[in-house]
Amino acid sequence: MNISSAADSLPIHDVVKGTFASLVLGGSGPIVVEFMSYGCSHCRTLEPVIERVAEGLRSRETFYRVNVGMDRELADRYGITGTPTFVMFSDAREVGRVVGPRPEASSLSRAVTQPFER
Amino acid sequence: MTLTQKQNPSPGRRVLLFDGDCAVCRTIAAWVIRASTPQPGGSTLIVRPIGHDPQALRALNLSLDIWDAYATIHLVMPDGSMKLGGEAVAEVFRNLPSTRWFAWIFAVRVSGHRPFQAVLDFAYTILADVRPLLGCESCGSKNPYVTKAKGFVDFFTAPRVPGGHHSRRSS
Numbered sequence: 001m002n003i004s005s006a007a008d009s010l011p012i013h014d015v016v017k018g019t020f021a022s023l024v025l026g027g028s029g030p031i032v033v034e035f036m037s038y039g040c041s042h043c044r045t046l047e048p049v050i051e052r053v054a055e056g057l058r059s060r061e062t063f064y065r066v067n068v069g070m071d072r073e074l075a076d077r078y079g080i081t082g083t084p085t086f087v088m089f090s091d092a093r094e095v096g097r098v099v100g101p102r103p104e105a106s107s108l109s110r111a112v113t114q115p116f117e118r
Numbered sequence: 119m120t121l122t123q124k125q126n127p128s129p130g131r132r133v134l135l136f137d138g139d140c141a142v143c144r145t146i147a148a149w150v151i152r153a154s155t156p157q158p159g160g161s162t163l164i165v166r167p168i169g170h171d172p173q174a175l176r177a178l179n180l181s182l183d184i185w186d187a188y189a190t191i192h193l194v195m196p197d198g199s200m201k202l203g204g205e206a207v208a209e210v211f212r213n214l215p216s217t218r219w220f221a222w223i224f225a226v227r228v229s230g231h232r233p234f235q236a237v238l239d240f241a242y243t244i245l246a247d248v249r250p251l252l253g254c255e256s257c258g259s260k261n262p263y264v265t266k267a268k269g270f271v272d273f274f275t276a277p278r279v280p281g282g283h284h285s286r287r288s289s
Contacts, residue, residue, distance in 0.1 A: 041189070
């Protein structure tokens with residue numbers, strides 16, 4: 001397995017300022033973006049839960065991750081004041097967000113799917 | 119030379135990593151830098167923030183995980199090995215001219231145990247946990263007892279707004 005196919009097999013993809021417009025705003029279907037930071041202990045607690053949820057929802061939703069330490073501008077643009085914050089996009093439009101969800105697969109799964117069901 | 123030895127870009131130097139988004143960590147790092155600067159023959163310590171790029175951190179040492187680096191203080195040794203937590207603090211003390219006179223105590227063994235190192239480990243754990251109280255914007259309040267303590271401190275230190283939740287009632 002080469003590096004690019006290994007990256008493709010991951011349930012969550014990294015997105016940066018330069019690729020945000022094409023991948024998130026130009027992407028199709030429900031898109032979930034996690035704004036996180038490596039210094040945030042809650043982000044670390046959530047990490048395995050997010051991976052499990054993203055893997056389970058892979059066929060329905062696309063998950064991206066923004067490292068706010070590297071992309072302050074993106075965080076400012078979307079008014080991120082704390083990590084982790086999940087912002088849900090559909091057709092380039094924000095349809096919902098959740099800040100600091102509980103580290104439980106069921107509640108996180110509900111939080112990132114409900115905005116798309118309205 | 120082992121693989122890990124090749125990874126330390128500053129051979130002969132110890133690299134101390136700190137959380138650059140944490141005020142109390144920055145204060146401690148600044149003190150270490152000041153204390154290590156006047157060493158004859160140059161400092162054996164390099165102090166640098168962890169940063170936000172996991173790949174850049176791995177360039178320092180392949181086994182360095184950025185989540186771990188933020189969770190516990192890391193000191194990358196000249197041979198590429200790493201000391202963590204209280205062990206890292208003891209090693210820093212051993213390398214500073216102003217503290218090395220007492221740092222030998224952390225190596226003292228009593229019945230196979232190192233009691234002073236154990237005290238230092240405990241002190242480090244407490245300090246790491248109470249960082250949110252001392253001014254750590256990035257690390258959050260991860261432990262319930264710290265959250266309760268922070269609420270207690272905030273009650274007495276928050277600005278008093280008439281009619282607000284923290285306003286004191288006049289008797």
